[in-house]
Amino acid sequence: MTSKNIVIVGGNAGGGLMAGRLARMLPKDQVNITVLDKLGKVEFQPSFTYVALGNRTEEQVSKDFTPMARENVKPIKAEVTKVDAANRTVYTNNGQYKYDILVLSPGVQLNDSKFKGHEDTYHFWDMQSSLRLRSALSKFKKGKIVISVASPIYKCPPVPWEMSMLLHEYFTNKGIRNDVDITVAHPMGRQFEMFGPNIADPLGNWMSDMKINGHYKFMPAYADPVKHELVGQNNESIKYDLAIVSPIQTAPDFVTSNDDLKSKVGWADANYKNFRNSKYDDIYSIGDVISPTLGMGMAGAFTHFEADTVATFIADDVIGSYLTLPFNPVAMCAMEGGSYGWVAYCNFGKKLRDPNYAFNDCSVMGRGRIYKMLHSVYEKYYYATILRGRV
Numbered sequence: 001m002t003s004k005n006i007v008i009v010g011g012n013a014g015g016g017l018m019a020g021r022l023a024r025m026l027p028k029d030q031v032n033i034t035v036l037d038k039l040g041k042v043e044f045q046p047s048f049t050y051v052a053l054g055n056r057t058e059e060q061v062s063k064d065f066t067p068m069a070r071e072n073v074k075p076i077k078a079e080v081t082k083v084d085a086a087n088r089t090v091y092t093n094n095g096q097y098k099y100d101i102l103v104l105s106p107g108v109q110l111n112d113s114k115f116k117g118h119e120d121t122y123h124f125w126d127m128q129s130s131l132r133l134r135s136a137l138s139k140f141k142k143g144k145i146v147i148s149v150a151s152p153i154y155k156c157p158p159v160p161w162e163m164s165m166l167l168h169e170y171f172t173n174k175g176i177r178n179d180v181d182i183t184v185a186h187p188m189g190r191q192f193e194m195f196g197p198n199i200a201d202p203l204g205n206w207m208s209d210m211k212i213n214g215h216y217k218f219m220p221a222y223a224d225p226v227k228h229e230l231v232g233q234n235n236e237s238i239k240y241d242l243a244i245v246s247p248i249q250t251a252p253d254f255v256t257s258n259d260d261l262k263s264k265v266g267w268a269d270a271n272y273k274n275f276r277n278s279k280y281d282d283i284y285s286i287g288d289v290i291s292p293t294l295g296m297g298m299a300g301a302f303t304h305f306e307a308d309t310v311a312t313f314i315a316d317d318v319i320g321s322y323l324t325l326p327f328n329p330v331a332m333c334a335m336e337g338g339s340y341g342w343v344a345y346c347n348f349g350k351k352l353r354d355p356n357y358a359f360n361d362c363s364v365m366g367r368g369r370i371y372k373m374l375h376s377v378y379e380k381y382y383y384a385t386i387l388r389g390r391v
């Protein structure tokens with residue numbers, strides 16, 4: 001029997017998990033799995049906030065991806081530049097790869113330079129930027145910190161507020177909280193609005209208790225490095241001493257430049273039932289690169305369940321018969337709230353079926369110091385699953 005070539009683009013949350021799942025589910029003589037990743041790293045991105053606050057080192061959060069290799073799994077450091085879907089070929093800066101089945105999980109492209117004045121701002125959406133922010137925060141003794149976003153679509157929608165609460169704890173523990181003003185300036189109408197009132201209401205109260213300010217319906221157009229102001233698209237401006245602004249985030253260029261891969265909204269094309277491309281059923285896409293297409297936020301929780309589902313569809317393609325697993329549109333999200341943690345539980349099933357549905361299907365499952373440990377527990381599980389292929 002000739003074996004099938006499965007090529008996976010992206011070896012982190014979605015692609016890395018997928019490679020391990022497929023290696024376990026499929027007979028070794030029936031598949032060759034190639035994982036292409038431009039960084040060649042497995043990174044636990046939720047810990048970028050911890051890197052910025054000094055609680056993690058680069059080595060703890062960003063690990064070489066070669067331990068992912070198995071008898072039939074080959075991780076290769078290569079940046080994908082083009083996909084020729086008609087000829088089933090992926091082009092990279094490190095060779096060309098033919099596939100029978102292609103899985104795209106390349107996440108987002110961070111476009112720092114597209115935000116004017118970005119040199120005067122900081123962020124924590126990648127490792128090097130988190131380290132730069134860490135250096136700035138360690139010297140910050142007094143003044144106003146503004147956290148904002150340069151595009152309404154960005155990885156982990158609740159993270160600006162989560163970071164504001166972590167900064168509250170950071171400066172409280174340093175004994176200078178009264179000298180530091182923390183403001184979240186955001187295009188939404190209020191804190192955690194995307195989760196609905198069951199989350200937004202209690203979180204609003206907790207943030208008021210921490211004296212974290214909110215400046216809403218504000219979308220920055222640029223940063224003025226001379227006046228140290230974020231200037232909004234409505235010309236309103238907010239002064240800062242230190243600005244944390246997420247970079248503009250898009251699908252990677254090899255997706256946006258390819259009509260076969262792109263959806264109507266400019267991200268990767270897929271549906272939430274089987275995650276196949278609508279023109280080429282040998283291409284699956286998962287993770288952040290399809291979230292805007294599906295109308296969902298970008299979260300590792302969805303990526304994980306998408307990988308689980310797609311792995312069963314690929315097993316069905318390869319073996320000829322496999323009991324497939326429907327997508328579970330549920331997220332249990334462990335978040336930091338200052339010195340304690342809390343867990344949000346959301347079911348996005350109705351929202352996926354009807355984009356106009358008035359979403360209110362989240363609740364707070366628990367709040368307390370014990371929930372703060374969940375971040376570290378999940379971090380360990382992440383590396384065990386992706387690098388060592390454990391369940």
Ligand SMILES: Cc1cc2nc3c(=O)[nH]c(=O)nc-3n(C[C@H](O)[C@H](O)[C@H](O)COP(=O)(O)OP(=O)(O)OC[C@H]3O[C@@H](n4cnc5c(N)ncnc54)[C@H](O)[C@@H]3O)c2cc1C
Nearest residue numbers: 010012013014038045046080106107156287288299300301
């Ligand atoms: C600060 C922060 C906090 C977060 N907190 C949470 C949280 O608490 N809970 C949660 O559920 N989610 C959280 N997330 C989101 C979560 O990390 C992402 O949703 C998840 O990593 C998406 O997985 P992915 O596989 O789609 O993309 P990624 O994990 O980003 O992986 C994409 C991979 O593709 C590679 N790649 C990109 N382009 C190319 C190319 N052209 N060629 C080859 N390789 C390429 C990259 O190097 C990368 O390794 C957070 C994210 C950030 C940044």
